[in-house]
Amino acid sequence: GGFGGVRGGSDRDMHTEMRDRLIRDLEELCPKILQPSEISKMRAVKSLVYAREAIDLYGDRSRMLMHVREGKEMYDRVSKHLDANDVLKMCEGFMALDEHLSALQVLLKRCSEKASSEKDGIEENEANQLHDVVVTISRLPDRSILTRALQQCLEHRGLYMCKVKKQVAAVNSVLQAQPAIDYVLKAVIASADYMSLWPVLRKLPLLRRQSDAQQRLVEFLKGSSEWDKLVDFYNEIGEYVRAQEICDQQANTKAAVSLDERIHWFRQAAKAASLSGRAHQQKDFDFRADLCEVQNRLQRTDETQTHGPIMSPQELFNFAITPPHECWEVALEVMEVLHAAGIVQPDHTAVVGRLWRLLLDKAWDSKVHVDDKWACVEHTLMDVGRRYVDKPDLLPLNEVVEWLEKQVSENLQGPGEERVVQILREMEVEMLKLIRVYTQLHDGALRHKTRQDKYFKTLIGLYQIYFDEKIQSDGNVPLPLAALETDLNRLEIRNPNGADDLKKVRAKFLLLRDQRRQNGFL
Numbered sequence: 001g002g003f004g005g006v007r008g009g010s011d012r013d014m015h016t017e018m019r020d021r022l023i024r025d026l027e028e029l030c031p032k033i034l035q036p037s038e039i040s041k042m043r044a045v046k047s048l049v050y051a052r053e054a055i056d057l058y059g060d061r062s063r064m065l066m067h068v069r070e071g072k073e074m075y076d077r078v079s080k081h082l083d084a085n086d087v088l089k090m091c092e093g094f095m096a097l098d099e100h101l102s103a104l105q106v107l108l109k110r111c112s113e114k115a116s117s118e119k120d121g122i123e124e125n126e127a128n129q130l131h132d133v134v135v136t137i138s139r140l141p142d143r144s145i146l147t148r149a150l151q152q153c154l155e156h157r158g159l160y161m162c163k164v165k166k167q168v169a170a171v172n173s174v175l176q177a178q179p180a181i182d183y184v185l186k187a188v189i190a191s192a193d194y195m196s197l198w199p200v201l202r203k204l205p206l207l208r209r210q211s212d213a214q215q216r217l218v219e220f221l222k223g224s225s226e227w228d229k230l231v232d233f234y235n236e237i238g239e240y241v242r243a244q245e246i247c248d249q250q251a252n253t254k255a256a257v258s259l260d261e262r263i264h265w266f267r268q269a270a271k272a273a274s275l276s277g278r279a280h281q282q283k284d285f286d287f288r289a290d291l292c293e294v295q296n297r298l299q300r301t302d303e304t305q306t307h308g309p310i311m312s313p314q315e316l317f318n319f320a321i322t323p324p325h326e327c328w329e330v331a332l333e334v335m336e337v338l339h340a341a342g343i344v345q346p347d348h349t350a351v352v353g354r355l356w357r358l359l360l361d362k363a364w365d366s367k368v369h370v371d372d373k374w375a376c377v378e379h380t381l382m383d384v385g386r387r388y389v390d391k392p393d394l395l396p397l398n399e400v401v402e403w404l405e406k407q408v409s410e411n412l413q414g415p416g417e418e419r420v421v422q423i424l425r426e427m428e429v430e431m432l433k434l435i436r437v438y439t440q441l442h443d444g445a446l447r448h449k450t451r452q453d454k455y456f457k458t459l460i461g462l463y464q465i466y467f468d469e470k471i472q473s474d475g476n477v478p479l480p481l482a483a484l485e486t487d488l489n490r491l492e493i494r495n496p497n498g499a500d501d502l503k504k505v506r507a508k509f510l511l512l513r514d515q516r517r518q519n520g521f522l
Contacts, residue, residue, distance in 0.1 A: 047071035048093040055097070068099055075106060080113055084123040091129055100137045104149055107133065111180050112158030121163040127183045134187035138197050146200055153184045154206045154213040181213075185220045189229060198229065202236050231268055240276035244269050251288070252310075259296040262310065263289050287341040291316065294333045301327060313338055328359040329384045336394055353396045359384065360403050370411050377407075378423050385427050397429065401437050409451075421458065431466040432480070438462060439487060442494075452495075459491065460501045467508035471515060481513055 051067035054060045075082075075090055082090070087110050094103035107130045114122050137149045153159055159181035188197045206213045214237075221230040227250055234243035247269035251262045266289035273282035288310070295311050298320055311319065313334055320330040332355050335348065345351065363380040367373045381400075388395035404420045424434055442455035470479060488509060492502050 047074060051097055068097060068102060072102060079109055084126050087126060088129055091133065100133065100145065101149060104133050104152065108152065108156050108158060111162040115158045115161035121165050122180060123165050127164045127180055130180060131183040131187045134184050135191065138187065138191065143200060150201055151204055153181065154204060159184065160212055160216060181216055182220055185217060189226060202233050208237050235272060235275060240272045244272035247272060259292050263292045266292065283341065287337065290337040294330060294337060298327055298330045328355050328362060331355055332394065339393055352394055353399050356396060356400060357403060381423060381427055389428055397433060397437050398440060402441065431462060435459065435462050435466065456495050456498055460505055463505045464508060467512050471512050484509065
């Protein structure tokens, strides 16, 4: 077995020696048969064969690189005399040896040579080979090779001047206006792996300053309608105003663009405005995006087309409240967007209160049985009310509580007073807000003894819960104890018959106050 291996190696060496002798004989004995360019081409091919043998047979990488250098030198001598097929074969030879940058340099030299003639250019298969070489390099684990390859391409003048011949018939090729550099850009931008490749390209130093490379990339992205990448690139190089303009154009296009797309572009415009320090414009773009989101939800609920023009706030509000829609929660969202943008209507409070009453009435009337009615009301409060719990201008808590208490008093079935408080607490309404609301309801019911007593009992329960929770909680949070004591004193004056209940509440209050004093926080 060992001798067989030696014999096999000897056979290969003998085959190589015979091939070399044959080439030398052709060159010496028949000098007129082969042109100098043919001889150099044969030597270039021979060098790549030797390079492959050096790595495959002997594992000698330094010897392989020596033959690769010889092959490149021979190619440089005759490159102008080679046709497209010769160039492609030369590239394939370098690629087979994993000499990707050498293959790329072959194609770059080809572009330089062809760029000198206005009527000449590279064939489309050569341009595709350039594209494929960059794609292959992009798949290598070492990203530094891709960075070097892209940098070489962007710096190479021939790629910008050399045009690509497009095959338009079985025989004829027509010179396109598209430069060869576009095939390099397409290899990155149109790649399925562009998420990891695009950052490598856009951060190259040559693209971060005014240059032919930067201008061509912008033109390529525009021609490919790669608006997101163009905006991303403008933001990368600090051209925030241009990024904002592109986003604004895309958001306000008259084409059949979905509301989701318009929302995306308005948000991107707001981001660009923020990066450029234009707070006013950022707020305006966010306002328009918020309106589009409301319109999108309304039209999805109404099962209407989510493409088309953007509605104004007034159009959107009227559309939401007009039968058969009557989407009171959407109308509330319009009021929310206007309020967030600082556009407060003179009758804002009245409109919001009216919308909440209509919203709760709609939930109540949608069911027949009282228990089902309450379940629907509770769902509405959890879904809509919780959203505005920290926005008093959009959640008139007094009116909501008054509406709930009215339903309790008018319907013998369903939850009692404690259930109303439970619903409000599940909405995550702060206890102090509930105490304040019920205090106002209690004070406003002086002529209605039954209702006043009812609100008094609810207040007693709320105070007890509040004080118990605070006694058990972190003592470092400041509390309005002085204001609470004043409220308790006023409550005691107005409810002399409730002295026993107030005595228990006051005991908890004093315990809490003493606890705070001991902690040094009062």
